[in-house]
Amino acid sequence: MNYLDTITRMNLHEKYLLTSKQIPDFISFLKTQGAVYAAQKKGEQSYSYQYVEDPANVVLDYPRTIQPLKKFFLPPREELLSFDYQNNSYQKTDVVAEKRIFFGIHSYEMQGVLRLDYSFKKGNPEGNYLNRRENCIFIGVSYEPDEFHLANALGIEVENTEGLSIYLEPVREGYIAFVIDEAGQNLIQGFGKTAKVTETIHIKEKPAKAKIRYHYNRLPKVFEHVYTSQVWGQIAKKCLGCGTCNLLCSTCYCFDVRDEVSLDLQSGTRERFWDGCMLNRFAEVAGNENFRDELSSRTRHRLHRKFKYLTEESGALHCVGCGRCSKYCPAKINLGTTINALIDDFTEQQKLKEAY
Amino acid sequence: MEATTIQKQELYYPLMSEIIQVDHLTRTEKRFIISLPDGQSLGHKPGQFVELSVFGFGEAPISISSSPTKTGQFDLTIRATGRLTDKMHHLKTGNLVGIRGPFGNGFDVSLLKGKDMLFVCGGIGLAPLKSLIDYTLARRSDFGRIIIVYGTKNPSEILYPSEIKVWQERPDVEFHMTVDRPDVNWEGKVGVITTLIPPLDLVVERTVAAVVGPPVMYKFVLMALKAKRLPDENIYMSLERRMKCGVGKCGHCQINHTYVCQDGPVFHYPDIKRLEEAI
Amino acid sequence: MSKPKVAFFDFTSCEGCQLNKLNFENDFLDMLEHVDIVEFREAMDDKADEYDIAFIEGSISTPTCIERIHDIRRRAKVLVALGQCACSGGVNAMKNLHQPDWVREEVYGNEKYRFPSIPAQPVSAVVKVDYEVRGCPMSAPEYLHIFKSLVMGRKPEIFDHAVCVECKLKENECVLDKGMFCLGPVTRAGCEAICPGNGQYCTGCRGPISNLNLEGAVEMLREHGFSETEARKRLHLFSANELV
Known part of the structure; x- marks a missing residue:
């Protein structure tokens, strides 16, 4: 990837200067245009996308949030319908498509949403997801990749603007707002207090810390040949099967559905929850038989979904390199290391093939 | 995003439908005859399933055990083994249940026309196959021989005794049955289902086998069919997974890249024989 | 529909689970309208009748515990282990990692012969347990879920994930x-x-x-x-x- 190309491409967009002082004003303006969500501090050292009450709490320089943006479109716990337990009847639960502005998200986060869009549009397009997804505007921000971010290695550069309306790049005085689409243009103009920038902005290169040994477009090929790799068994030795990698994944969307009844036994709700293929009961069938009993086969399934199954269908990798599975894995299993081990296995196989 | 151009669907709302008849089949199985509101037909294909729910007890995939040629109502044969199915066994005629579907691919009956049909049914596997058996019997002249091979653990688990009696008596149906563990009154064959296959006199080129049974059965039935030189292309089977949503989203039924609820539950054997985790 | 008869029994435990119940009493009041509590902490010397649901708190750690739990099991349609002591032996089971004589000496000193004691076992080691409410103290949400499920005649949904x-x-x-x-x-x-x-x-x-x-x-x-x-x-x- 040539960084000069990125600079050229980005400078084709209209640019405005948002000074550091103007950022809270801009957020306040955004709040007049829709419900604004942004990364805010959660706990001592973590971040979470939350509704913005006070623009002062918005964080623009953060490594990643705990949950990805999917929580807004596929909530961790979602009521599908409510029922009258005594009379055996139900009411549909409305999905309100409020206008929402997501402020200060990273490019891989946006890509994660685009992957989910694919998954929920294909086959039977799901109203619940797609209704929530409507009327959303995304304002991106640059970030410094840390040792867990694989996005760059997977072809999603920091300045990837697909899906965004505005992209923010930090400069000395504040941020340069690159206007990406019409919605972004309307917001900048509506705010009206920013100065247009005409000179070329030399965007600083943000080098990736995590590397993959192959170009990302060779990964589906690698995954065609590593189904029986010993790497899966090696990971299973460390893996605790806690499911953190599934739940926090930007593109995982598997779910479970449960009915719960109120304590007075009058009413109840049918709810869906995030679920994951790493968890014990996920692949269970009648008679408690489990057709993916081993942690090794579960990890294999999880990663084949990211790099092969959905990729073959959609043409895009379904890992966006957010780094959550590595960063939050209690056993410190690192996705980059895993992929490199699989690549090594694959190259070894190829060498053997050539030798014969 | 171009969501406006997409027909968004309300996928998870059931249609409240009435139980119009309950038949006690065995100690653990009952047949429920269900009618959708306003007499509408389910419009299913043999081999498809519905998502059945009772509020408070959840939802589960249940295969349809009646032929689409029977309109205005459909049958579900249910073994009491879980939260929902136990509850079903407490429901009575007139009770309402939630129905979504039909889902899955079902058998492509156009490919079966003119063929000799061999049904291999293990235990409760007869329930999903019954939709196809009934279909072939309703369109009897469209098919060649109809051979039904049925095995259960013991005589008390035999489903549909009255239908079986009819099949046994019909000259145009070849019916073979065996039990694993006979009781004192049992006069029929004893042994596992695979013992019924070697004696069959099949014209393999025009025979299509439809196989459904418990997971352990498939491997042995496939071996027995192979020994009869039945080509893999002539074998179909239906797989059981816990299809939670039925619409290819929830992920529970996924085997490698295949969603059983979308690409199955009926599979052409050549398509899945190299699919690990399938059988 | 007559209300299910529910009884609670204590074995070797700190009774913290009972105490925890008081923490969510308000939630629980709605539930109580659907059941009859027939025994609460009492010993069963009155040869009381049968129970639809028996909740057992505590581990089995003395010879008399064994007799008593068999008796309860005989009278109970459904038996639920309440709290970690009942489900796995809990904290009590730590003593199993040491020599029994040493443990009794350490706890009872010279009086140790007056206190017969066996390794702390879960209730399921002695009788069939239908459902378990784990935790020390027992987890309120799981307890309410199981209680409610049993009243509804529904198999409870017990998680097996982390x-x-x-x-x-x-x-x-x-x-x-x-x-x-x-x-x-x-x-x-x-x-x-x-x-x-x-x-x-x-x-x-x-x-x-x-x-x-x-x-x-x-x-x-x-x-x-x-x-x-x-x-x-x-x-x-x-x-x-x-x-x-």
């Missing part, structure tokens, strides 16, 4: 990440991650998930700076019987 799942659903900050000890990755969920959700670490009080990777868990804790000895000790705190 506390991590509940933390992630709630987007709790990871306490391991903050340098705290935590057994959430291998401990059975159902508590709604109440401890990590309040800035505490998971002590593993609900016992391990069914596919526990024990060596992996020890290794994980070492990676986070805890010694193997400490890791194993803490893993054994509530699960001595399960991890032997």
Whole structure:
């Protein structure tokens, strides 16, 4: 990837200067245009996308949030319908498509949403997801990749603007707002207090810390040949099967559905929850038989979904390199290391093939 | 995003439908005859399933055990083994249940026309196959021989005794049955289902086998069919997974890249024989 | 429909589970309208009748416990183990890791012969247990779910995934990440991650998930700076019987 190309491409967009002082004003303006969500501090050292009450709490320089943006479109716990337990009847639960502005998200986060869009549009397009997804505007921000971010290695550069309306790049005085689409243009103009920038902005290169040994477009090929790799068994030795990698994944969307009844036994709700293929009961069938009993086969399934199954269908990798599975894995299993081990296995196989 | 151009669907709302008849089949199985509101037909294909729910007890995939040629109502044969199915066994005629579907691919009956049909049914596997058996019997002249091979653990688990009696008596149906563990009154064959296959006199080129049974059965039935030189292309089977949503989203039924609820539950054997985790 | 008869019995425990019940009494009041409580803490000397649901708190740790639990089982249609002592032996089972004589000497000194004692066992080691409400103290959400399910005539849904799942659903900050000890990755969920959700670490009080990777868990804790000895000790705190 040539960084000069990125600079050229980005400078084709209209640019405005948002000074550091103007950022809270801009957020306040955004709040007049829709419900604004942004990364805010959660706990001592973590971040979470939350509704913005006070623009002062918005964080623009953060490594990643705990949950990805999917929580807004596929909530961790979602009521599908409510029922009258005594009379055996139900009411549909409305999905309100409020206008929402997501402020200060990273490019891989946006890509994660685009992957989910694919998954929920294909086959039977799901109203619940797609209704929530409507009327959303995304304002991106640059970030410094840390040792867990694989996005760059997977072809999603920091300045990837697909899906965004505005992209923010930090400069000395504040941020340069690159206007990406019409919605972004309307917001900048509506705010009206920013100065247009005409000179070329030399965007600083943000080098990736995590590397993959192959170009990302060779990964589906690698995954065609590593189904029986010993790497899966090696990971299973460390893996605790806690499911953190599934739940926090930007593109995982598997779910479970449960009915719960109120304590007075009058009413109840049918709810869906995030679920994951790493968890014990996920692949269970009648008679408690489990057709993916081993942690090794579960990890294999999880990663084949990211790099092969959905990729073959959609043409895009379904890992966006957010780094959550590595960063939050209690056993410190690192996705980059895993992929490199699989690549090594694959190259070894190829060498053997050539030798014969 | 171009969501406006997409027909968004309300996928998870059931249609409240009435139980119009309950038949006690065995100690653990009952047949429920269900009618959708306003007499509408389910419009299913043999081999498809519905998502059945009772509020408070959840939802589960249940295969349809009646032929689409029977309109205005459909049958579900249910073994009491879980939260929902136990509850079903407490429901009575007139009770309402939630129905979504039909889902899955079902058998492509156009490919079966003119063929000799061999049904291999293990235990409760007869329930999903019954939709196809009934279909072939309703369109009897469209098919060649109809051979039904049925095995259960013991005589008390035999489903549909009255239908079986009819099949046994019909000259145009070849019916073979065996039990694993006979009781004192049992006069029929004893042994596992695979013992019924070697004696069959099949014209393999025009025979299509439809196989459904418990997971352990498939491997042995496939071996027995192979020994009869039945080509893999002539074998179909239906797989059981816990299809939670039925619409290819929830992920529970996924085997490698295949969603059983979308690409199955009926599979052409050549398509899945190299699919690990399938059988 | 007549109301189900419900009884509660104590075995070897601190009675903290009973106490915990009072913490969610308000939620519980609605539920109580649907049942008849026929025994609460009483010994069964009146040869009371039968129970639809018997809740058992505490572990089996004396010879008389065995007789009593058999008697309860005979009268109970459904038997539910309440709290970690009843489900796995709980903290009581730590004594099983030592010589029984030494344990009795340590606790009762010269009087030890007056207190016959056997290794602390879960209720399920003696009689059939239908359902378990794990936790020390027992987890309120799971208790209410099981109670309600039994009243409805429904099989309860018991999780077999880790506390991590509940933390992630709630987007709790990871306490391991903050340098705290935590057994959430291998401990059975159902508590709604109440401890990590309040800035505490998971002590593993609900016992391990069914596919526990024990060596992996020890290794994980070492990676986070805890010694193997400490890791194993803490893993054994509530699960001595399960991890032997």
